[in-house]
Amino acid sequence: MIPRFWRKIKYRYDIVGSVCENCGTQFYPPRNFCPICRRKSKIKEQRFNGRGKVLSYTIVHDTPDEFKLNKPYIVALIELDDGPIITSQVVCDPQEIEVGMRVVKTFRKYFEDGEDGVIYYGTKFVPEK
Amino acid sequence: MKAGIVSYGTYIPRLRVSVDEIAKVWGESPDNVKVGLGVYRKSVPDLDEDTATISVEAAREAIERGKIDPERIGAIFVGSESHPYVVKPTATIVGDAIGCGNSFHAADFEFACKAGTAGIQVCMGMVESGMIEFGLAIGADTSQSAPGDPLEYSASAGGAAFVVGKKGVIAEIEETLSFTSDTPDFWRREGQPYPSHGGRFTGIPAYFRHVTSAAIQIMEKTGYKPSDFDYAVFHQPNGKFPIRAARILGFTKEQINQGLVVGYIGNTYSGSSIIGFSAILDIAKPGDKILLVSFGSGAGSDAFIFNVTDLMEDYPRVPTVWDKINGGITVDYSTYLKLRKKIRLKG
Ligand SMILES: [Zn+2]
Numbered sequence: 022m023i024p025r026f027w028r029k030i031k032y033r034y035d036i037v038g039s040v041c042e043n044c045g046t047q048f049y050p051p052r053n054f055c056p057i058c059r060r061k062s063k064i065k066e067q068r069f070n071g072r073g074k075v076l077s078y079t080i081v082h083d084t085p086d087e088f089k090l091n092k093p094y095i096v097a098l099i100e101l102d103d104g105p106i107i108t109s110q111v112v113c114d115p116q117e118i119e120v121g122m123r124v125v126k127t128f129r130k131y132f133e134d135g136e137d138g139v140i141y142y143g144t145k146f147v148p149e150k
Numbered sequence: 151m152k153a154g155i156v157s158y159g160t161y162i163p164r165l166r167v168s169v170d171e172i173a174k175v176w177g178e179s180p181d182n183v184k185v186g187l188g189v190y191r192k193s194v195p196d197l198d199e200d201t202a203t204i205s206v207e208a209a210r211e212a213i214e215r216g217k218i219d220p221e222r223i224g225a226i227f228v229g230s231e232s233h234p235y236v237v238k239p240t241a242t243i244v245g246d247a248i249g250c251g252n253s254f255h256a257a258d259f260e261f262a263c264k265a266g267t268a269g270i271q272v273c274m275g276m277v278e279s280g281m282i283e284f285g286l287a288i289g290a291d292t293s294q295s296a297p298g299d300p301l302e303y304s305a306s307a308g309g310a311a312f313v314v315g316k317k318g319v320i321a322e323i324e325e326t327l328s329f330t331s332d333t334p335d336f337w338r339r340e341g342q343p344y345p346s347h348g349g350r351f352t353g354i355p356a357y358f359r360h361v362t363s364a365a366i367q368i369m370e371k372t373g374y375k376p377s378d379f380d381y382a383v384f385h386q387p388n389g390k391f392p393i394r395a396a397r398i399l400g401f402t403k404e405q406i407n408q409g410l411v412v413g414y415i416g417n418t419y420s421g422s423s424i425i426g427f428s429a430i431l432d433i434a435k436p437g438d439k440i441l442l443v444s445f446g447s448g449a450g451s452d453a454f455i456f457n458v459t460d461l462m463e464d465y466p467r468v469p470t471v472w473d474k475i476n477g478g479i480t481v482d483y484s485t486y487l488k489l490r491k492k493i494r495l496k497g
């Protein structure tokens with residue numbers, strides 16, 4: 022669990038994905054192979070600016086035990102202004118969220134591996150002020 | 151050109167709990183508490199916020215506003231008394247989150263509420279010696295307090311980040327010095343969830359002695375008197391101490407009001423004096439002179455004299471600190487207990 026997470030720290034701490042310079046397709050999470058261009062793939066790492074809008078969302082009421090304190094929470098599909106559509110948690114009142122709402126990235130805690138384990142951080146979204 | 155502040159950013163969690171709500175639970179008179187402490191509400195971190203997330207958000211605002219290339223930041227120091235880990239630095243989390251590469255000096259600082267200003271001094275030394283181009287100094291906390299302890303009315307969460315450098319300085323550091331002594335006014339032992347303190351009689355030998363000594367020394371060293379400053383900001387453990395320190399030293403209410411943020415967000419510990427300082431930078435004009443004096447229990451004070459430069463004219467400062475203070479969503483005491491993990495869960 023720990024090594025698997027820390028290899029992805031860069032991509033979770035910020036919205037670092039990739040782009041195929043041959044066809045312009047953007048990826049998040051990053052891919053190092055373009056399924057359209059295949060052998061002609063020209064992949065480059067790209068940091069997206071972290072602003073976008075909610076395309077769709079769901080409010081999660083039934084959570085695994087480690088997220089019991091957080092419920093209900095919101096998971097949304099977010100279309101980035103300068104990038105692909107990504108899935109992320111949105112931190113706000115469930116009454117507040119709506120399709121089309123502008124959101125911006127924020128750095129938050131994902132979960133803690135118990136009281137003596139590693140703390141996992143990453144990107145979530147909040148309503149844009 | 152001397153080293154100075156190139157950019158700054160702040161973060162205050164959006165949740166709040168009021169003094170009325172806390173006082174009600176403990177059977178105290180809200181008005182007595184509010185008058186006694188000069189605190190009306192305080193910020194509360196959400197379940198997924200801690201000193202690391204506050205540090206990252208403040209740092210990102212500073213980097214964005216100053217248009218700083220993160221790769222040119224050569225040092226990151228995070229001052230806090232509530233680092234998420236006892237062993238494992240917060241500064242590394244900030245470094246990866248802002249994308250500053252791997253070639254940077256990093257450490258976490260601890261000196262109660264003044265660890266953030268200690269970071270500014272270290273960055274200043276490293277910049278002026280030529281070791282680094284830019285340094286990032288952060289002070290942030292999510293302070294804990296035992297339920298029912300008087301500290302519960304004020305211990306809150308927030309932070310500020312400063313990019314220190316020589317190029318593009320918006321507030322030059324004209325002078326800085328520290329006043330330090332071994333004074334056990336407030337402490338927390340390893341493994342203890344809540345701090346202990348010497349109670350109400352520690353104000354004079356701890357806070358007032360260190361804050362006023364540092365302020366007097368820096369004015370003696372530079373030849374300035376209180377009326378030479380446009381603004382002054384002191385550490386704010388409550389709303390009373392900084393006002394009294396200002397009066398003892400001869401500063402007016404007009405000089406300290408803009409930076410007096412504790413009444414509406416509480417004591418953000420390592421963030422306290424520097425969020426107040428940031429609120430002053432939000433409205434400061436070129437040529438303004440600012441005195442900043444932090445305080446950390448244990449005990450010590452760092453004093454700084456800043457001169458605002460012409461570059462402040464074009465520096466983006468919205469949303470302001472006061473915008474962030476005035477926003478916020480109020481929660482009740484039971485939600486607050488859950489958020490601060492004061493409810494013990496089974497298993
Ligand atoms: Zn392609």
